[in-house]
Amino acid sequence: MMTRPLREWAADDPALRDPTAFREKVAMGGEPVLIRGYAQSWPLLQAAQISDRTVCDYLRRHDSGKRPQVMLGDPAIEGRYFYRDGLDGLNFERIEMSIDDALDRMLAHAEDPALPSAYLGSLVTPAYLPGLVDAHPCALAPPGVAMRLWIGNASHVACHYDAYENFACVLAGRRRFTLYPPDAIGDLYVGPIDFTLAGQPVSMAAADRDHPQRYPRFARAEARKLVVELEPGDALYLPKLWWHQVEALSPFNIMANFWWDAFAIGPDAPMLAMLLAMITLGERPEADRKAFRAYFDHFVFRPDGHPLAHLPPEKRGVLRDLAGGGYGQIRAMIMRTLRGQ
Template sequence: MHARAGATQPIAELHGLHADSLPIDELLAGGKPVVLRGIARDWELVNAGEQSMQSAMDYLRRHDNGQPVTYSWGAPEIRGRPFYNDDFTQLNFEVRRGVLSQVLDEIASHANDAIPPTWYVASLLIDTRLPGLRAKNDLGLATQGIDAPPSIWIGNRVTASCHYDAMNNIAVCAVGRRRFTLFPPEQIHNLYPGPLEPTPGGQQVSVVDFDAPDFARYPRFRDALAVARTAVLEPGDAIFMPSLWWHHVQALEAFNVLVNTWWSSVPAHVPTPMHALYHAIWALRDRPEREKQAWREVFDYYVFGDPELAGAHLPAQARGALAPVDDVLARQLRAMLLAKLNR
């Protein structure tokens, strides 16, 4: 059974948008994925890709500053799925360094192969590696108060296994088509996440093969499919994905380019919760169940509950870490934690 067969719902869509009318606040408040049809249809890169693969590659070459790039390469046997070996101890692809023009040449030379090797340039910062490209290929998120650098993803028919990002994400399908399959955060229990490290792309991924799911081995994946949402993005379309939504992304053409921007809804002095997750695994997971449940109450009170409640009965000068965290308090907390962890 194919994971997509009759099992997914469409993702909500908005049409007729332009960069200057992108409703960022409404998207964040909604907290659900939304396809933004045609929002980047006037990008020069999109227009070049609609002419031909070669035109899109030539457009990228004109902006390439020639600096080496890091990319993933996999033998034809991985079938475009950067993943693990059979026992999850190693990755099934190589990380290589080269120049972008060489990667483009190799993709082009195998464009007609039935099962080509895999090439994947992932999360390349546009401003530092393709200077000038943003001038005619940008969503103008800075005008919405989002000061975050966009990244570009270049490859052939690559599947990014289902994963989540800690930040909000707007991804533009610039060249080729991509299929997105999304799951809400609570489906982590049904998606069978792989190792925390190593990972194919920096974040843990579902170990289920969406093209041939093994329901005997991963039976809860059926429950995830029941709430899955899917959309195919055409060139010039974009998708908004709220933080922590799981997404499985399949590039569908012989050459594909995606441009994305991640950003956080919290101030820069608030660190990633992944640090807290590792610390909690170390400090809490293996305690007796009674203690774990008691600590759950403590965390609900101090962390997951009303942020003002825990310190409301104390005078402001006595609240310490219970006060609203600003840049000064963030530095104090960091110094305190480092001192305690280094003892």
């Protein structure tokens, strides 16, 4: 396990009061940050401190009536939502139901673990619980970034990454995060990218501790992991592409999170570029891939700085200012090519 602790920031630090300051002072560091007590004043947390039923009643009062999908797990899986053996399906069901019914199932399982567990993930608050939005502000997220809620019984969410910055606040129960840096991907044994549990691929090795011989490189990832436990009110910032396994440790749990790309200069996601690179480069001969890697390094990853630094700025064409006119020009070139024009 990594011995260096997570960086910690005080909940009242000025860097947490403004999206620009947060991007420059925290997100630019590219490492997870722990903020103890960040959400202590949020009404959801205060209701949860009274009782599970109190916070469920609080949620019900703000229910818009929309019916989300709920994950239901047999008691035998012990809250470990994952694939069935052989990757021939999932070991849980997704069922559309009202938030009211979902909360009833969670409270019932909390009292009787012999009943199925329930998990309500990525609940977009403005759509499903609109009355909560103004009462739970997150000043470090840009305007328009929606709070999402993750509500359920004790659970074990498989190790995965997000393609966005992730700011997560624990509001009820405790959660344990096990973190791996992005460059551990080769040691985590990634599962299918098009048949996933909830959107992003997961680590097969982190979920299968009974067969270490299947994943010999996983020990290298384990040697680099970070583990942190969050109490109600604590928050964790995770930069994009950091792998994280999330365990909800209490019979009933609530977490809020906010996703956004702190460094986007346009609407296109970096993952789209990677998917296109997979189909255009992934199966080429090694010599071809090596040649294109040099070009990607030069034009995209830029270890030696701007690829046209030897030219006067006014002579760099579309690469003069990608955040300005260059972005739209290159995007138009790509769209014309994809349309076959």
